[in-house]
Amino acid sequence: MFHILIIDDTRSVHAFTKSLLNKASGIQVSSAMDGAQGLEALKENHFDLILLDWEMPILNGPDTLEQIKKMDVSTPVIMTTTRNSVEDIQRMLDAGVSEYMMKPFTIDILFEKISYVTGKNFPYAA
Template identity: 30%
Template sequence: MNILLAEDDKKLGKLMKYVLEKRGGFHVEWVENGQDAFDYAQSTAYDVLILDWMMPIKDGIEVCKSLRAMDYAQAILLLTAKDTLQDKILGLDAGADDYLTKPFEMEELLARLRSLTRRNFAPIHSETLAFREFTFNRTSRKLMRGEEEVLLSQREYQLLDLLLQNIGNVLTREVILDRVWGVGSEVSYKNVDVTVKMLRDKLEAWQGGPIIQSVRGVGYRFDA
């Protein structure tokens, strides 16, 4: 299950990401401002968005309103230190499905997420994606060519998932670095290039033709 966490408090964000992944079993992408949250939500399939109310550039309320105005159907959980009834009403009226007041216990956060994911939200992307001779299951994280599995590392899986959600679009090395390794990661663009090459070699060993195109001086494009 995929979650987008938008939280500008680095200490809290790091803790939440760890707990959600290790104890909740979720796949979590973490951003630190509202503009990134808005952009990520439009380009990638998430089951739940966790939005902090007070964030740089766009606050959680703005992001929520903007997404709902575009008929975004997935679950949104709003986090905030604001705890008056009027604040809660404002958050829910903006389109949030649930509201969690800071400070909170991690067990309550996990419980809220379990409740949200049991609700019947409309899926925005198929969990199984097909391209050329391959099928890619985002739930089981398996890439298959017919009946044979093509083994991927964790980074290769994340990279392929990102590329498949953006077929035909050029992704810069900076975007790939942030989305696959995480905001604030200390790895370099060389790590991006090496991982792209490893994934490309695995795909083209079967296909025999270019799938991941290099865009000189910019990044990469996936041509399915």
């Protein structure tokens, strides 16, 4: 089972992303509503991929990423955001995200990014 952690403060994003991921078999999804909850989940479970939102209360995406790196977690991270400036993208790539995904995204983009960062292909029903 391929385990994905979604860290995002928006319930509709969780529901939408889960609905897309559920179109493929072999994927288990866990949710955290902010960076602090995400870090706790990482202490308790192993994940194969993290989908990390940039703008969240309590602990935002960049600060959460910094803490993940300090925990020496090697799980690939895809930053999900509406921020699209070259500077923001480069900042996150330099900080260690594996990939950057603009919101809103489609099922094709989601699975393309997952495949790119993990090397795994998940056939899904469109």
